[in-house]
Amino acid sequence: MLGWAITFFIIAIIAAxxxxxxxxxxxxxIAQILFFVFVAFLVISLIANALRGKAPKA
Structure with a gap:
């Protein structure tokens, strides 16, 4: 999802x-919406990982 946000940001720069x-x-x-959705999913994922109590795989 972060890749899509970066893609739309580059499109915006070129268009500008x-x-x-x-x-x-x-x-x-669109890039802003995708970025904030990415950040929200990242936070949810980190919280879920912390609550699960398992160490992340290296």
Missing amino acids: VFGFSGIAGAATG
């Missing part, structure tokens, strides 16, 4: 450079 403000704004919004 070429002057496509509408596309850049939409891609930025």
Whole structure:
């Protein structure tokens, strides 16, 4: 999911450079949503792992 957020962020940067403000704004919004969903899943995963009590595999 973080990969998708980075992809949309790069699309937004390229669109902004070429002057496509509408596309850049939409891609930025999508990237922000995906990033925050990724962060939420990361926090949930870390909490679930801590509650399970198992050591992470190396």
